[in-house]
Amino acid sequence: METETATRWLTDDEQTTWRAHLDVNRLLMHQLERDLQPFGLTLNDYEILVNLSESDDLRMRMSDLAAATLQSKSRLSHQITRMENAGLVRRENCESDRRGLFAVLTEHGIATMRRVAPHHVASVRRHFIDLMSPEALTGLRDSLLPVVDHLRGQRGKL
Known part of the structure; x- marks a missing residue:
């Protein structure tokens, strides 16, 4: 019998952040x-x-x-x-x-x-760039690089 793991649903803050990311990605690429x-x-x-x-x-x-x-x-x-x-x-x-x-x-x-x-x-x-402070850009870069590294590592496994 398989052990069922509980879904870790996104908190309201996580959901807002995720959807903002999706919106920025779509809107920015479109522009x-x-x-x-x-x-x-x-x-x-x-x-x-x-x-x-x-x-x-x-x-x-x-x-x-x-x-x-x-x-x-x-x-x-x-x-x-x-x-x-x-x-x-x-x-x-x-x-x-x-x-x-x-x-x-x-x-x-x-x-x-x-x-x-x-x-x-x-x-x-x-x-994009000029809409953020240098500190915000640094924080965004530091937040996104681990995701990039993770996903690049996954490419070979697909």
């Missing part, structure tokens, strides 16, 4: 997405451009990029196709693995990042 629309980019596009722009030789293996962006390989492949059609990235074969492919940032992709990044950072500041 950041809207602020990228004039540039013809989605948040997924921007995240891919950021990952490539911060990587060695402005390239990443498709499998590593899928992992970094939490996308399935199939979904990422469709995303990269759209971005290729826009001239932002290109695919290159991997010399060491015939089945492997790299996503590579193009000159147009680099120019797009240089043009869009200041606007994106201003949006992040306007809708």
Whole structure:
């Protein structure tokens, strides 16, 4: 016979905090997405451009990029196709693995990042960073990092 454990329901304060987190996440991502629309980019596009722009030789293996962006390989492949059609990235074969492919940032992709990044950072500041005191930001960071570490550790177990 299984032992039934009691559900630890959220307290009112915990419930308010959880729902505020959910609201902030949804509303902020929606706003950041809207602020990228004039540039013809989605948040997924921007995240891919950021990952490539911060990587060695402005390239990443498709499998590593899928992992970094939490996308399935199939979904990422469709995303990269759209971005290729826009001239932002290109695919290159991997010399060491015939089945492997790299996503590579193009000159147009680099120019797009240089043009869009200041606007994106201003949006992040306007809708998030500048609404909190430095102390609140430090507290939020210190509160969220253990959750990030926990969830990153869980990724390999899924």
